[in-house]
Every structure is written in C-alpha cells, then in structure tokens.
Amino acid sequence: MNKFINTSFGRVLVISFLLVLFWWLVVAVTQVPSFILPPPEKVFTRFWQLTDVLYPHFLVTLIEIVFGVLLGVSAGLIFAILMVYFKPVRIWLLPVLLFSQAIPVFAIAPILVLWFGYGIVSKVIMAAVIIFFPILMTSFDGLRQSSKDYLELAQSMQANRLSILFRIQLPAALPVMASGLRMAMVVAPIGAIIGEWVGSSQGLGYFMLYANARMQVADMFAALFVLCLLSISLYYLADQCLKKLIFWQQDNS
Amino acid sequence: MSACNVLASNLTKQNEYLVTASLKYEASQSYIYQNIELRLPLNQVTCLLGHSGCGKSSLLKHLVGLHKNACVNDLLIQTGVHSSLDVKGFQHELAYMAQQDLLLPWLSVIDNVLLAYDLKRPILKKKSQFNQALKSRAQEILEQVGLPDKADKKVFTLSGGMRQRVALARTLIQDKSIILMDEPFSSVDAITRDKLQQLSSHLFKNKTVLLVTHDPLEALVMGHNILHFSNKTEKETTLKTLEPMPLPNSLPPRNIGNEVSGYHGQLMQIMQARQ
Numbered sequence: 362m363n364k365f366i367n368t369s370f371g372r373v374l375v376i377s378f379l380l381v382l383f384w385w386l387v388v389a390v391t392q393v394p395s396f397i398l399p400p401p402e403k404v405f406t407r408f409w410q411l412t413d414v415l416y417p418h419f420l421v422t423l424i425e426i427v428f429g430v431l432l433g434v435s436a437g438l439i440f441a442i443l444m445v446y447f448k449p450v451r452i453w454l455l456p457v458l459l460f461s462q463a464i465p466v467f468a469i470a471p472i473l474v475l476w477f478g479y480g481i482v483s484k485v486i487m488a489a490v491i492i493f494f495p496i497l498m499t500s501f502d503g504l505r506q507s508s509k510d511y512l513e514l515a516q517s518m519q520a521n522r523l524s525i526l527f528r529i530q531l532p533a534a535l536p537v538m539a540s541g542l543r544m545a546m547v548v549a550p551i552g553a554i555i556g557e558w559v560g561s562s563q564g565l566g567y568f569m570l571y572a573n574a575r576m577q578v579a580d581m582f583a584a585l586f587v588l589c590l591l592s593i594s595l596y597y598l599a600d601q602c603l604k605k606l607i608f609w610q611q612d613n614s
Numbered sequence: 615m616s617a618c619n620v621l622a623s624n625l626t627k628q629n630e631y632l633v634t635a636s637l638k639y640e641a642s643q644s645y646i647y648q649n650i651e652l653r654l655p656l657n658q659v660t661c662l663l664g665h666s667g668c669g670k671s672s673l674l675k676h677l678v679g680l681h682k683n684a685c686v687n688d689l690l691i692q693t694g695v696h697s698s699l700d701v702k703g704f705q706h707e708l709a710y711m712a713q714q715d716l717l718l719p720w721l722s723v724i725d726n727v728l729l730a731y732d733l734k735r736p737i738l739k740k741k742s743q744f745n746q747a748l749k750s751r752a753q754e755i756l757e758q759v760g761l762p763d764k765a766d767k768k769v770f771t772l773s774g775g776m777r778q779r780v781a782l783a784r785t786l787i788q789d790k791s792i793i794l795m796d797e798p799f800s801s802v803d804a805i806t807r808d809k810l811q812q813l814s815s816h817l818f819k820n821k822t823v824l825l826v827t828h829d830p831l832e833a834l835v836m837g838h839n840i841l842h843f844s845n846k847t848e849k850e851t852t853l854k855t856l857e858p859m860p861l862p863n864s865l866p867p868r869n870i871g872n873e874v875s876g877y878h879g880q881l882m883q884i885m886q887a888r889q
Contacts, residue, residue, distance in 0.1 A: 517710035520733035
C-alpha cells in the first residue's frame with residue numbers, strides 16, 4: 362500500500378478521493394440544491410449514463426488539443442530557431458510577439474471563429490495560439506543559453522551551423538524546452554474549450570454550454586470530469602515521454 | 615583578418631610557429647594584448663603561465679578562431695623564415711581542449727569521442743554508418759587513456775577524472791598536429807591530475823602543444839618551454855609580453871620531486887615579483 366501511494370499515479374488517486382469526499386461533505390452539510398452543486402454520486406451516475414453521448418465530444422476535443430499542440434509547438438520552435446540565428450528577426454519580432462500576447466486569447470476567439478469557421482480548425486488554432494508563447498520563450502531561452510563552451514568546442518572542430526544546431530544546441534535545449542511543453546499540455550485544453558464555447562457544434566466545451574443552458578448541472582460536471590481526465594492523461598503522457606527523451610537529467614522525485 | 619606589422623627582427627626558426635596577435639574586444643576599450651609574440655616549437659609542449667584574467671585564455675581562443683566578433687583580432691602565423699602561414703590552415707590543423715570536459719550527456723562515451731567526425735556527418739545521414747575503422751580507432755584511444763571498458767557507457771555515470779580522460783580521447787582522435795589546451799586538468803583532484811598529466815605527456819609525442827595554465831607546477835611537469843604572460847612597462851605604457859621562465863633540463867613529463875619543487879619556488883617568486 363505504501364509503495365502504491367509513493368507512485369505519482371497512486372498519489373493522484375488518493376488526492377482525488379479526498380477531494381471527492383470533501384465535495385460530498387459540502388453538499389451533505391450545506392444541503393445546496395443540486396442545480397447549484399450536484400452531489401458527486403449524481404455526477405458519476407450521469408457520467409455513466411452519458412458515456413455514449415460524451416465519447417464523440419471527447420474525441421473532437423482530443424483531436425483539437427493534439428493538433429493544436431503539434432501546430433503550436435512547431436510554430437514556436439521554428440520562430441525560436443529563427444530568433445536565435447537571425448538578429449533582425451529577434452529584435453523586430455520580439456515586440457510584435459509581446460504585443461500579440463498582450464491581447465487576451467479570449468478576446469480574439471470570436472474573430473478566429475469568424476475567420477476559420479465553426480469546425481475543428483478554429484479550435485486547433487486557438488489551442489496553438491495559447492501555447493505558442495510559452496513554447497517560443499522556453500525554446501528561445503534554451504537555445505540561447507546553450508553553453509558557449511560547447512559552441513566553441515564545436516567551432517574548433519570546424520563544424521557547420523546546421524550541424525551544431527541539430528546535434529548540440531537542440532538536444533542541449535531540451536530540458537528547458539521540456540518545461541514549456543509540460544505547460545503547453547496543461548494550457549492547450551483551455552484554448553480548445555474557449556473555441557468551442559464561442560462557436561461550435563461538437564466537443565466537450567459545446568456539450569457543457571448546451572447542458573448549462575438546460576440547467577443540467579450534473580451533465581456539465583460529467584463533461585468537466587472527462588475534460589480533467591483528458592488534461593491529466595495528456596500531461597502524464599507528455600511527462601513520461603519527455604523523461605525518456607531527456608534521460609540524462611535525473612530528477613530524484 | 616588583416617596582418618599586423620611584423621618587424622624584420624622577428625625571424626622564425628624552421629622548426630617553430632611564430633604567432634603574432636593583437637586583440638581588442640570593443641573599440642573604446644584598451645587592447646587585451648597587442649603585437650604579442652608566441653613561439654611554438656614543433657612537437658614540443660609549450661606552457662603558457664599566468665594569473666587568472668591576464669588574457670592567456672583569450673590568446674588560446676584567439677588561435678582557435680573564436681574571437682570573430684572582436685573589434686581587433688589580428689593573427690599572423692609564420693613558420694620558417696618570412697613565410698607566413700594561412701591562419702585557416704593552422705586552425706584546421708588544431709584540436710582544442712577546454713577547461714570543462716564538455717561531454718554531451720545524451721551521447722555514449724564512444725560517440726563523445728567521435729564527436730568531431732559526427733559533426734561533419736551530413737545532417738540527414740544516419741549515425742549508424744560510422745565506419746568501423748573509426749570505431750576501432752576510438753576503442754584503441756579509449757584503451758590508451760585507460761578506459762577500455764567504458765565505450766558504451768552513458769557519460770553521466772563517469773567520475774570527473776574519467777570524463778576528463780574521455781575529453782582527452784576526443785582531442786587525440788582528431789589526429790591534429792597541434793593541440794591547444796585551456797587548463798584541462800584544473801577541475802580534478804591532485805592525484806588524478808598527476809596521472810592525467812603523465813598520461814597526456816606520453817600521448818602528446820609528435821604533437822605541438824600549447825597548454826594554458828595558472829599552475830606553475832603543472833607547467834613544470836608538462837612543459838618543454840614555459841612562457842609567463844606578464845606586463846612589461848616601457849616608456850610609461852604597459853605591454854603584455856611572454857617571458858620565458860626557467861625550467862629543469864630534463865625532458866617532460868617530470869616527476870614532482872626536489873628538482874621540480876625548487877623550480878616551483880623560483881617560478882612563484884618571479885610571478886609574484888612581476889605582479
């Protein structure tokens with residue numbers, strides 16, 4: 362039992378159980394009506410009844426998040442490389458990027474839906490936009506901080522720039538980039554859900570809005586539960602992959 | 615890179631490189647060194663001795679070609695009488711070993727040793743095609759530096775001394791005739807350092823070596839010649855010059871004993887007096 366609690370999965374289960382217990386207690390003690398806060402058992406019953414309905418919505422949101430992450434990561438990485446290598450790009454692009462981040466993604470969501478339609482594309486772009494900046498900044502920092510000494514060694518070996526980038530700088534930047542990626546995995550669902558709220562006909566966000574309009578609060582919570590599971594699973598998946606990839610960074614957690 | 619003024623008196627012997635260099639980082643600042651002359655006898659170890667921050671590492675990096683962005687980075691290299699050598703050609707003939715081991719943690723020991731060849735591999739070509747001759751050469755050199763069974767180990771499993779040995783193997787396998795080293799053994803303990811000094815001295819036969827160090831003892835153990843990076847005041851201007859230092863007549867690697875200790879004291883006194 363002790364061994365199980367010491368795995369991260371075990372800890373997640375324990376803390377979830379405690380939170381559900383707290384939730385149940387709150388409902389039991391305060392007697393709040395179930396259209397404000399439904400008790401956990403009701404949410405889980407609805408979840409069980411709705412699995413067939415929720416599944417296609419879940420798939421849509423999953424696809425939006427996955428493609429959003431792929432798009433955001435590639436865009437962030439490419440711009441980071443350009444900024445590291447070309448000074449004009451760095452000094453001209455950085456203010457623009459900062460400015461673009463000053464506009465809340467929530468504010469441009471309706472415009473994106475207007476431009477890219479009610480389908481998956483606008484949500485993919487929302488997710489990509491929201492993770493672009495953390496990916497860009499961590500990649501940029503990782504690449505820029507790659508130790509000068511390594512670069513000097515490579516230069517003494519008469520290596521060309523491309524070779525240095527792919528064989529030294531990118532792998533060396535991975536640990537820093539990894540933190541950006543982990544952040545992206547958690548934040549990307551926000552982009553997808555906002556997109557779905559603003560305008561869509563499918564996805565978990567759409568389902569929640571739909572249930573909300575009908576005061577089916579238990580359904581909303583069921584969808585929220587699925588969304589939590591999805592985000593957490595994606596995070597753990599990314600985390601495990603990154604740990605395998607960056608095997609030389611041993612953390613002792 | 616423009617050549618700097620060379621006086622007629624700067625005759626080089628046939629069997630040495632004569633390097634003349636000037637370096638200034640920013641236009642507004644003063645020179646790190648100006649028209650400094652460094653003689654590197656072929657197939658010998660020349661030790662460049664100096665206190666921290668005197669510019670000795672800058673000179674070494676200058677030779678490697680790492681000061682491309684400096685305001686003034688004149689470099690002239692001559693061999694024989696009046697024949698000036700192409701700086702690029704000189705830089706292609708050298709291998710550089712830095713103060714840190716600079717092993718890449720995601721590569722195995724043997725891949726680290728073969729880094730110079732790996733970096734020349736076309737970007738889309740797979741690594742597995744390293745030719746067998748190179749691999750067995752790497753294995754051979756790993757045996758020479760005393761790590762015969764570590765080829766496939768991950769580098770983060772190695773101790774500091776072992777890592778420095780791998781760095782040494784990486785320097786040697788490049789098969790360059792000139793080796794430039796920047797305090798390569800300063801981060802390991804005294805016993806390991808002595809072992810590494812003896813080992814590298816033996817492996818550096820037939821190589822022209824420039825070893826930058828702040829440790830007079832290291833210079834005495836390894837050097838055929840010792841140069842002191844010092845300030846010389848002439849007509850109220852301070853110039854950086856390289857002054858030859860006394861050293862035993864015996865050939866390196868010298869064991870640390872009475873003779874070396876005596877010279878050690880002498881060198882310390884000279885260095886303190888010049889500061």
